[in-house]
Amino acid sequence: MARDRLPAAKLYAVLEREFRKRRPGACNTCRVPLPYWSGSPDEVSANWRFGTPALCEHGCHLVMAELLTELWTHYDIEAWPTS
Numbered sequence: 001m002a003r004d005r006l007p008a009a010k011l012y013a014v015l016e017r018e019f020r021k022r023r024p025g026a027c028n029t030c031r032v033p034l035p036y037w038s039g040s041p042d043e044v045s046a047n048w049r050f051g052t053p054a055l056c057e058h059g060c061h062l063v064m065a066e067l068l069t070e071l072w073t074h075y076d077i078e079a080w081p082t083s
Helices: 008-022 060-071
Strands: 004-006 035-037 048-050 075-077
Touching (some): 008 035, 008 060, 008 075, 048 060, 048 075
Antiparallel strands (some): 035 048
């Protein structure tokens, strides 16, 4: 599956932008956790994750879970240079 490869900062910007579009209007405090590189377990999985979001009484943590599963199919994170 072909995905766009983005630096971590750009991927975070995409995640935050998409989250702001979808988050419940009653919450103005939740933010998406920073994405980090994580080796892909197989050929179809993305190579990134983000930390566990805090539970939110407005359901932001559920919006983030949905966002993660959707964007995993569109983006990979660029690996850090090794030298």
